[in-house]
Amino acid sequence: MGVAHYDWTEYYDIVSNGLEGDIAFYTELALQSGGAVLDLACGTGRMSIPLALKGVEVVGVDSSEKMLEKARAKAEMACVSDKLQFMHGDMRTFELNRTFPLVIIPYRSFLHLLSVKDQMAALRQVRKHLTDDGLLGLNVFVPTIKHLYEQDEKSSTRGIYTIPGSDDRLVVWDYTRYDHFQQIAEIIRQYERTDRDGVVVQRVVTPFHIRYIFPAEMHHLLRLAGFSVVGRYGDFAKGAFGPESSELILVAKKR
Ligand SMILES: C[S@@+](CC[C@H](N)C(=O)[O-])C[C@H]1O[C@@H](n2cnc3c(N)ncnc32)[C@H](O)[C@@H]1O
Numbered sequence: 427m428g429v430a431h432y433d434w435t436e437y438y439d440i441v442s443n444g445l446e447g448d449i450a451f452y453t454e455l456a457l458q459s460g461g462a463v464l465d466l467a468c469g470t471g472r473m474s475i476p477l478a479l480k481g482v483e484v485v486g487v488d489s490s491e492k493m494l495e496k497a498r499a500k501a502e503m504a505c506v507s508d509k510l511q512f513m514h515g516d517m518r519t520f521e522l523n524r525t526f527p528l529v530i531i532p533y534r535s536f537l538h539l540l541s542v543k544d545q546m547a548a549l550r551q552v553r554k555h556l557t558d559d560g561l562l563g564l565n566v567f568v569p570t571i572k573h574l575y576e577q578d579e580k581s582s583t584r585g586i587y588t589i590p591g592s593d594d595r596l597v598v599w600d601y602t603r604y605d606h607f608q609q610i611a612e613i614i615r616q617y618e619r620t621d622r623d624g625v626v627v628q629r630v631v632t633p634f635h636i637r638y639i640f641p642a643e644m645h646h647l648l649r650l651a652g653f654s655v656v657g658r659y660g661d662f663a664k665g666a667f668g669p670e671s672s673e674l675i676l677v678a679k680k681r
Pocket residue numbers: 432442444466467468469470471472473487488489490493515516517518532533534535538539
């Protein structure tokens with residue numbers, strides 16, 4: 427069965443549980459900024475809800491209604507619905523008619539923008555929704571030539587997960603195919619659920635695309651869109667960004 431990746435949310439929260447320390451990092455930024463936060467590509471609220479639990483007002487925008495439905499239900503369960511607004515919108519075109527002291531695009535969501543035109547459109551919208559001294563925080567993975575070469579047209583296990591409330595197991599594979607001219611990875615993700623006897627009870631295939639971004643390119647994009655970088659880290663404990671870093675974490679402000 428093939429379905430649109432983010433419109434199929436059944437296992438998203440089990441499989442996509444973030445990067446070490448990312449919630450603490452963005453929470454600190456939010457508390458320092460002292461105002462409302464715009465969480466772009468907020469998904470099921472993985473970042474928005476912990477921020478709201480800290481008393482921060484959050485507006486989450488996402489292009490998948492299904493993800494937003496789940497986010498709203500989770501906010502309700504966490505009793506923070508009054509702090510949160512989840513809105514349907516596209517990073518490239520959304521209009522909220524207000525500004526924020528902090529806009530965040532966590533968990534590599536910026537990579538879902540598949541062309542320079544789309545990346546610039548999103549950064550333009552971010553700039554428009556930022557206060558004059560507001561900050562943009564985002565993170566993307568660092569592609570390496572070695573991985574781009576080795577992973578091409580290969581399948582790898584992304585992880586094996588237990589499903590809460592059942593004895594079933596979920597094995598997730600990614601098959602990756604690159605178009606290096608467009609800098610696009612097509613990832614065909616397969617979820618295979620097995621019961622306690624090892625019998626496959628469900629198999630779902632969801633393809634999606636990302637555009638990988640080299641660190642210097644991310645700096646150029648931000649500069650081109652009218653930002654200057656004020657913080658650059660290689661991990662969420664604010665370790666320096668260096669040759670071994672696998673994540674690029676940037677904080678930028680309007681120039
Ligand atoms: C990796 S998930 C991240 C979700 C959430 N930020 C988190 O940390 O768990 C990527 C999200 O980006 C959303 N998305 C993809 N393209 C988008 C776009 N152009 N505008 C808004 N959201 C988009 C997807 O629907 C999905 O919820």
